[in-house]
Each structure stands twice: as C-alpha cells, then as structure tokens.
Amino acid sequence: MKTFNLAIVGLGNIGTEVYKSLNKNKDIIKKKTGFKLNIIKVSAKNYKKKRGIKLSKNKWEKNPLSLTKNKNIDIIIELVGGNKGIAKKLVFESLKNKKHVVTANKSLIAKYGDQLSILAEKNAVNLLFEASVGGGIPIIRSIKQGLIANKIFHVYGILNGTTNYILSEMEDKNISFKDALIKAQKLGYAERNPSSDVKGIDAAEKISILSSICFGCKILNKGFIVEGITNVTIDDINFAKELGLKIKLLAISEKIGNYIKQRVHPCLIPSSLDIANINGVTNAIVVDGAPIGRTIYEGEGAGKGPTTSAIISDISSIMVGNDDFSFGHSPKTKKNFKKYNFNNHECKYYIRILVNDKKGVLYKIASIFARNNISVRNLVQKPKNNLSNIVLITHYAKEINVMKAMKSFTKNKSIFKKTVLIRIRDQNKL
Amino acid sequence: MKTFNLAIVGLGNIGTEVYKSLNKNKDIIKKKTGFKLNIIKVSAKNYKKKRGIKLSKNKWEKNPLSLTKNKNIDIIIELVGGNKGIAKKLVFESLKNKKHVVTANKSLIAKYGDQLSILAEKNAVNLLFEASVGGGIPIIRSIKQGLIANKIFHVYGILNGTTNYILSEMEDKNISFKDALIKAQKLGYAERNPSSDVKGIDAAEKISILSSICFGCKILNKGFIVEGITNVTIDDINFAKELGLKIKLLAISEKIGNYIKQRVHPCLIPSSLDIANINGVTNAIVVDGAPIGRTIYEGEGAGKGPTTSAIISDISSIMVGNDDFSFGHSPKTKKNFKKYNFNNHECKYYIRILVNDKKGVLYKIASIFARNNISVRNLVQKPKNNLSNIVLITHYAKEINVMKAMKSFTKNKSIFKKTVLIRIRDQNKL
Numbered sequence: 001m002k003t004f005n006l007a008i009v010g011l012g013n014i015g016t017e018v019y020k021s022l023n024k025n026k027d028i029i030k031k032k033t034g035f036k037l038n039i040i041k042v043s044a045k046n047y048k049k050k051r052g053i054k055l056s057k058n059k060w061e062k063n064p065l066s067l068t069k070n071k072n073i074d075i076i077i078e079l080v081g082g083n084k085g086i087a088k089k090l091v092f093e094s095l096k097n098k099k100h101v102v103t104a105n106k107s108l109i110a111k112y113g114d115q116l117s118i119l120a121e122k123n124a125v126n127l128l129f130e131a132s133v134g135g136g137i138p139i140i141r142s143i144k145q146g147l148i149a150n151k152i153f154h155v156y157g158i159l160n161g162t163t164n165y166i167l168s169e170m171e172d173k174n175i176s177f178k179d180a181l182i183k184a185q186k187l188g189y190a191e192r193n194p195s196s197d198v199k200g201i202d203a204a205e206k207i208s209i210l211s212s213i214c215f216g217c218k219i220l221n222k223g224f225i226v227e228g229i230t231n232v233t234i235d236d237i238n239f240a241k242e243l244g245l246k247i248k249l250l251a252i253s254e255k256i257g258n259y260i261k262q263r264v265h266p267c268l269i270p271s272s273l274d275i276a277n278i279n280g281v282t283n284a285i286v287v288d289g290a291p292i293g294r295t296i297y298e299g300e301g302a303g304k305g306p307t308t309s310a311i312i313s314d315i316s317s318i319m320v321g322n323d324d325f326s327f328g329h330s331p332k333t334k335k336n337f338k339k340y341n342f343n344n345h346e347c348k349y350y351i352r353i354l355v356n357d358k359k360g361v362l363y364k365i366a367s368i369f370a371r372n373n374i375s376v377r378n379l380v381q382k383p384k385n386n387l388s389n390i391v392l393i394t395h396y397a398k399e400i401n402v403m404k405a406m407k408s409f410t411k412n413k414s415i416f417k418k419t420v421l422i423r424i425r426d427q428n429k430l
Numbered sequence: 431m432k433t434f435n436l437a438i439v440g441l442g443n444i445g446t447e448v449y450k451s452l453n454k455n456k457d458i459i460k461k462k463t464g465f466k467l468n469i470i471k472v473s474a475k476n477y478k479k480k481r482g483i484k485l486s487k488n489k490w491e492k493n494p495l496s497l498t499k500n501k502n503i504d505i506i507i508e509l510v511g512g513n514k515g516i517a518k519k520l521v522f523e524s525l526k527n528k529k530h531v532v533t534a535n536k537s538l539i540a541k542y543g544d545q546l547s548i549l550a551e552k553n554a555v556n557l558l559f560e561a562s563v564g565g566g567i568p569i570i571r572s573i574k575q576g577l578i579a580n581k582i583f584h585v586y587g588i589l590n591g592t593t594n595y596i597l598s599e600m601e602d603k604n605i606s607f608k609d610a611l612i613k614a615q616k617l618g619y620a621e622r623n624p625s626s627d628v629k630g631i632d633a634a635e636k637i638s639i640l641s642s643i644c645f646g647c648k649i650l651n652k653g654f655i656v657e658g659i660t661n662v663t664i665d666d667i668n669f670a671k672e673l674g675l676k677i678k679l680l681a682i683s684e685k686i687g688n689y690i691k692q693r694v695h696p697c698l699i700p701s702s703l704d705i706a707n708i709n710g711v712t713n714a715i716v717v718d719g720a721p722i723g724r725t726i727y728e729g730e731g732a733g734k735g736p737t738t739s740a741i742i743s744d745i746s747s748i749m750v751g752n753d754d755f756s757f758g759h760s761p762k763t764k765k766n767f768k769k770y771n772f773n774n775h776e777c778k779y780y781i782r783i784l785v786n787d788k789k790g791v792l793y794k795i796a797s798i799f800a801r802n803n804i805s806v807r808n809l810v811q812k813p814k815n816n817l818s819n820i821v822l823i824t825h826y827a828k829e830i831n832v833m834k835a836m837k838s839f840t841k842n843k844s845i846f847k848k849t850v851l852i853r854i855r856d857q858n859k860l
Binding site (some may be wrong): 017021025028029031032033034130136137138141142145146147148149150274277289290291292293294295296297298299300303304305306308309310312313316317320321322324325328329330333 | 447451455458459461462463464560566567568571572575576577578579580704707719720721722723724725726727728729730733734735736738739740742743746747750751752754755758759760763
C-alpha cells in the first residue's frame with residue numbers, strides 16, 4: 001500500500017483544522033482511497049503559538065521553501081494565503097519540484113492559475129483548489145467531473161459569505177451597513193480589514209476561477225466590472241423590499257459567442273428567484289448547461305469545517321489519481337476568449353437620487369434620462385430629512401447610456417447629493 | 431492514447447440520447463480525459479424502431495448478453511431498466527466478465543447493489559450509477575468524493591420529480607390528484623403505470639442507494655416505511671396552505687448510533703424550509719455532515735438531458751480511472767447497521783378525519799387521542815357536503831400511539847369515513 005507524505009504550510013485556523021482532521025480521519029481515508037496518508041512536515045510563522053495540537057520538533061520546518069526540495073514529500077498543502085510572498089513562491093516551487101499542491105488560495109489561483117496549471121501539467125503533478133470557491137461545496141469537482149459532457153453557458157451565484165451575511169442582517173434587523181459589518185467582524189465572518197470582501201474582490205477572484213473551468217477559457221482576472229456593497233444603504237434595502245426585490249451581491253459569468261461576460265456587482269432580484277432566499281454566510285452557485293439544464297449548489301461558503309472538507313477531498317483525489325487537469329482541461333487547450341464590452345449590457349436599473357428638493361428638480365432628472373434614451377418605469381419620491389430620495393426603476397436600458405446619465409448627476413452636486421445605482425436581474429433577463 | 435470501447439444496451443429515449451451525445455462530444459471527452467471513446471456495439475429490442483440515428487448493421491447486436499463475452503468491449507452501458515430479466519443478467523454477466531458497467535437503473539442497484547459491488551471489486555472493474563439518483567445532479571460523486579472526509583449523519587430530499595410535479599400542480603392549480611396525474615402523464619413526467627412513482631417506491635430505491643453511500647452501510651431495501659402520495663387530496667393541500675405548510679414527498683435517512691432510520695412518506699414542511707420551494711420536476715438533496723455542515727444540491731430529477739449528463743460523467747470517470755468503489759467504500763467494509771424501530775419515531779402529526787357529523791363525534795375523537803397519549807395542538811372543523819372534515823395537528827407524539835389511534839378510527843366506519851395522516855417536519859425536529 002503506497003503512502004503519501006504530506007506537508008502543511010500555514011497553521012492558522014484552517015491549517016490547524018486540516019492537521020487535526022487528517023490525523024483523525026486517517027483510517028477512513030485509507031479505507032476509502034486504498035492509500036495511506038502521513039503528515040511528515042508542517043511549517044508556519046510561529047512554532048510556539050497555541051493551536052491545541054502537539055507538534056513534534058522533527059515535524060517542524062522553519063523554512064517552508066525547503067519543503068519543496070524534500071524528496072520524501074508528495075503533496076504540499078498551501079494555507080498561507082495571498083498572491084505574493086511565501087504563498088506564491090511555495091506553490092511555484094512545489095510544482096517545479098514535482099510536488100502535488102492543494103490550496104485554498106483563490107487570490108493566487110485567480111492571478112496565476114493559468115501559469116501554475118501549465119507548470120503542473122509539465123511536471124505531471126496536480127494543482128487542486130476546491131476550497132478556493134464556495135467553501136466546502138464540491139462545486140469545482142461537480143463542474144469538472146459531474147458535468148463533464150455539458151456545454152455550460154452561464155454560471156452565477158452568491159460567492160461571498162461575508163457580504164451576504166451583511167446584506168441579510170441589514171434587511172433582517174433594519175440596520176446600517178456599518179453596524180452589520182461590525183457585527184460580522186465580531187462573529188468572525190468579516191476580517192478586520194474587510195475590503196476584499198465588501199469591495200467584491202473576493203467574489204471576483206472566485207468567478208474568474210469558475211469561468212475558466214466552465215468555459216475552458218484563460219483566466220479573465222481584470223478589466224471586468226467589480227462593484228462591492230459599500231454603497232448599499234438600508235434605504236435601498238427597504239425600497240427594494242417594497243418592490244418585492246432583494247439586494248444580493250452576485251458574481252455572474254456568461255459565454256456569449258466568443259465573448260465572456262463576467263462581472264460582480266449588487267443585483268436586485270425578485271424574492272421568488274432561486275437564490276433570493278440564500279441568507280447569512282451561505283453560498284449558492286447556479287450552473288446552466290446542456291444537456292443537464294440548471295443545477296444549483298448550496299452550502300457554507302467559508303469557515304474551518306467546510307474548507308477542511310474541500311481540502312481533504314482534493315488530497316484524496318490526488319491519492320486516487322483522478323484529477324489530471326486543474327481547470328478540467330489541459331491548460332494548453334484553454335482558449336483566449338474576448339471580454340464582452342459591458343457598455344452594451346442591458347437591464348432594468350434601480351436608481352436612487354438624494355436631491356435638494358428645489359423646484360424643477362424632477363424636470364432636470366427627466367431631461368437627463370430623456371437625453372440618454374432611458375425611459376422610466378416607476379418613480380417614487382420620499383422626503384429624507386430636509387432632502388428627498390427619488391427612487392426610480394428604468395425600463396430595459398443600455399449600460400453606456402445609464403452611465404452617462406449618472407455622470408450628469410454627479411456634475412451637479414448642489415442639487416444631486418448622492419446617487420445609487422443597482423442593476424436589476426429579473427426572471428426574463430438573468 | 432488508449433481507446434475505450436463501449437456498448438450501449440437499451441435504445442429508448444435515454445439510450446438514444448446517450449448514443450447521440452457520446453458521438454457529438456467525442457472530441458471534448460478526449461480533450462478532458464486524455465482518452466478516446468468508441469461505441470462499437472449497440473443492442474435493443476427492435477432494430478427498425480425510428481430513433482433519428484443511423485445504426486450500421488455491424489454495430490447492432492441482437493443478443494445483448496453476448497456483448498458480455500466480447501473481448502473488445504471495455505464498458506457496457508445498461509439502459510434496459512428493471513431489476514430482473516435482461517437488465518439483471520446483463521449487469522451480473524458484464525461484471526463477471528470484467529467489463530465496467532454504467533447504469534441508470536436504481537431498481538437494480540437498490541436490490542442487488544451490495545452483491546454487484548462485491549462482484550465489481552473482485553473483478554477489478556467499476557460499477558457506476560450516478561444517473562440512478564437525482565437525474566443529472568452529481569450527488570453520488572459529490573458525496574463519495576467531495577465529502578469524502580465527512581461524517582454524514584443525515585440525508586434527505588425530494589428524490590422523485592413525478593410526485594413533486596403532481597403536488598406542485600395540485601397546489602398551484604387547485605386540482606385533484608387524479609387531474610394532476612393525468613397532466614403529468616400527458617407531459618411525459620409520469621408513466622402510463624405510475625405506481626412506482628406515486629407509491630413512493632422510486633424514491634425508496636433512491637434513498638436506499640444514498641444511505642448506503644452516506645453511511646457506509648449495506649443497502650437497506652426493505653422493511654422501512656414507504657408511503658406515496660395517492661392519499662393526499664386537494665383538501666389536505668389547502669388545509670396545509672392555511673397553516674403555512676406545504677406537502678412534499680420526502681425521502682429521509684439518518685444514522686442514529688448504530689441504527690439507520692430510513693423512510694419515504696409525504697411530509698408537511700414550513701414554507702420557509704430550504705426545500706419547500708422546490709417545485710415541479712426538480713429534485714433537491716440535503717446532506718448534513720461534519721465538518722462541512724449542510725450542503726444542498728438541486729436540479730432536474732429526470733429526463734434525457736440530465737440522465738445523459740450523469741451517464742457520460744460516469745463513463746469519463748471510468749476512463750480516467752478515478753472511481754474505485756461503487757458506494758465510496760470497499761464493499762467488504764460496508765456495515766450491517768440495524769433498522770431503527772419506527773414505532774419510536776416522534777413528530778407532530780397532521781390528521782384529517784372525514785366524519786359523519788353526529789352528536790358526540792368530537793368527544794369520541796378526543797377520547798381516542800387521550801387514550802393513546804396524544805395531545806392535540808390545533809383543531810379545525812369544516813363541513814364537507816353532508817359530512818365534516820376535522821383537521822387537527824398534534825403536539826409531538828409517538829408513531830406507535832398515533833398508529834393505534836388511527837386504527838381505532840378505521841374500526842368505526844359509520845362515523846369515521848376517512849382518515850388522512852401526514853407527518854410534520856418542522857425546523858426544530860427535522
């Protein structure tokens with residue numbers, strides 16, 4: 001019976017849980033895969049940190065990069081995080097030295113996944129990252145293997161648990177973004193510096209990875225729309241509620257001809273839509289393909305339990321030797337699809353304008369919309385302190401025109417104090 | 431590059447689609463798996479049947495069993511169906527003759543899966559059946575591989591699309607079971623003889639398979655509660671609606687100590703529960719495990735597209751050689767857990783009694799409940815023609831006591847014309 005020797009680099013919350021869980025489940029893994037597993041080395045910043053595990057001195061390695069040259073190691077688990085420094089060096093060097101790599105590092109994969117997967121193929125080793133998207137939900141494995149014969153044309157979902165928790169809390173408790181964020185931080189759902197989550201960067205990295213797997217394209221990791229939820233106020237959430245809509249931060253990717261239309265931004269969706277009722281830190285991913293139709297995958301999007309589950313499933317895949325291609329295709333065959341020009345995007349828009357309620361303000365708004373070929377479907381005006389909120393929903397309009405209109409509003413700060421724009425995703429036009 | 435030679439047995443709706451799809455996707459499969467695929471033989475009852483595909487005479491095999499001895503064939507796809515006759519012989523003989531087998535045949539797997547998987551392991555071939563549960567949803571692969579390191583304690587869901595469609599239509603259109611069934615038959619969602627679906631047998635076969643995969647136990651295919659939806663009337667659906675509940679046919683399996691508590695029966699569930707809004711032919715499967723927490727999988731539960739998707743994913747798995755154990759464990763290690771005594775089951779019950787509204791009838795009902803230690807939480811009486819419907823919800827009660835009470839009602843046919851019992855599954859007690 002072959003034994004696989006493992007090294008874990010990074011022993012924070014997740015790394016420690018992986019260490020514990022691998023030791024606890026050794027026998028089960030042996031029974032299910034037919035192979036033995038052995039953690040022979042660990043490396044982290046601080047040996048003395050309390051982790052609730054016993055680390056023998058001879059397992060400890062001070063210099064993680066030296067592990068990549070250790071002949072006895074088969075698999076390296078990278079749990080340092082970030083797309084530079086140690087994490088980057090470790091993964092590149094490990095693959096070059098013919099070590100399999102398992103990582104939860106979406107940032108690294110979104111940035112260097114193409115290069116890394118070429119390196120992995122060249123050296124006949126695996127690079128797997130199930131934990132990088134959707135926490136424990138086996139979404140990457142499902143798309144790569146379960147949907148192997150499908151042509152996928154659309155993947156979208158709630159990929160960031162932190163922002164989904166914040167939006168759910170705002171709606172549920174009628175509190176501000178700031179208060180919801182503080183609560184999320186207290187509960188450990190948001191980091192002290194939450195910008196990667198709340199600005200949509202985390203979701204953007206994840207959808208970049210999913211697109212590449214779904215469509216067989218090179219990773220599209222820049223130049224697409226990435227908007228977070230920092231602009232979403234409790235007013236918007238309440239206006240949405242009145243309209244039977246919910247605000248969700250969605251990551252969306254579609255293949256349209258030879259174009260990839262990829263984006264992350266808050267969306268107003270009907271409360272009856274499949275994923276409208278995914279609340280809290282839960283993630284949900286919707287995949288549309290042929291011949292399968294629509295499949296939906298839900299689960300906790302982060303946390304040590306789900307992440308550990310995904311990492312161990314990757315390790316097991318390597319042991320049974322089933323997962324040749326990181327992105328489901330040989331990296332050489334990945335295509336270089338073009339970026340869809342988002343100016344041509346069409347949808348209904350929710351626009352809220354906080355105005356100095358002077359005479360003629362409605363006329364000014366109407367004329368800006370008319371000039372830009374935007375027609376308005378609903379309009380509500382509500383006083384807000386000594387100002388007024390004008391909330392409107394447009395008919396289907398073109399992104400470029402809406403952006404021009406928004407620009408006009410920002411020019412006239414004495415009348416238009418603040419504008420908020422949220423795209424609407426309805427049943428007809430997903 | 432190795433070529434895998436395939437034979438398809440059974441060329442109905444599904445078989446024909448698999449044939450077409452494999453031919454159409456040959457290149458994609460080659461690119462993704464690194465192996466070639468070739469359909470070298472097909473067999474079905476009638477060569478001349480119109481299928482919209484060209485079948486050369488030399489591909490056609492009249493006697494499907496002879497394929498099991500054909501040295502050139504690596505994989506046999508069984509799409510005949512049923513747990514006896516040709517289907518049974520074909521799968522047993524194929525495995526004995528060291529052919530990999532892919533099948534969508536839940537009935538055969540629920541009945542002979544233990545034996546067949548032993549045979550497969552002995553002969554070092556694969557027996558895969560992703561299409562047998564949840565249509566195209568990659569649920570078996572997700573549990574076996576994606577959740578490999580999890581201890582699963584609970585799996586449940588809507589596993590039969592036909593009955594879910596019927597219940598959804600009844601609720602949506604306010605029509606009878608019979609009318610909804612006729613509609614389902616017209617649309618091809620129900621078979622001419624619908625008994626396997628509407629009596630819960632199909633869902634029972636599927637949950638038997640899932641239990642075995644989730645809990646590593648031998649297949650428990652008899653002696654558990656299997657109730658269908660033939661007793662559910664539009665009255666019950668409407669009463670449920672008033673209570674904020676929905677009726678769903680659920681298949682449920684739990685591991686409690688060394689016991690497996692497996693069952694299929696209609697359930698009243700709160701409209702807010704995760705799967706309450708799964709309508710039409712959609713299937714949804716909920717898996718609770720540690721460390722992953724809860725994951726949910728949704729998609730079309732049947733039809734040629736989803737089924738074909740699942741079958742091809744199994745074929746690809748065999749080609750890349752990744753799926754050693756049919757049920758995720760060596761069949762030798764499967765445990766023989768005991769059946770939970772369902773008499774001890776506790777839940778709230780919905781009971782509807784159609785009564786001859788004579789004096790003292792309510793007293794009779796109350797005394798039967800009191801005698802059996804059942805306390806009533808809500809009670810509504812509504813006239814129905816010249817009779818009355820008495821609808822009540824119990825507090826948590828024990829199955830054995832409720833069954834005794836139901837028996838008492840059936841004894842007195844002159845007063846109690848009909849009784850309907852539906853178990854309630856609430857948020858507290860799943």
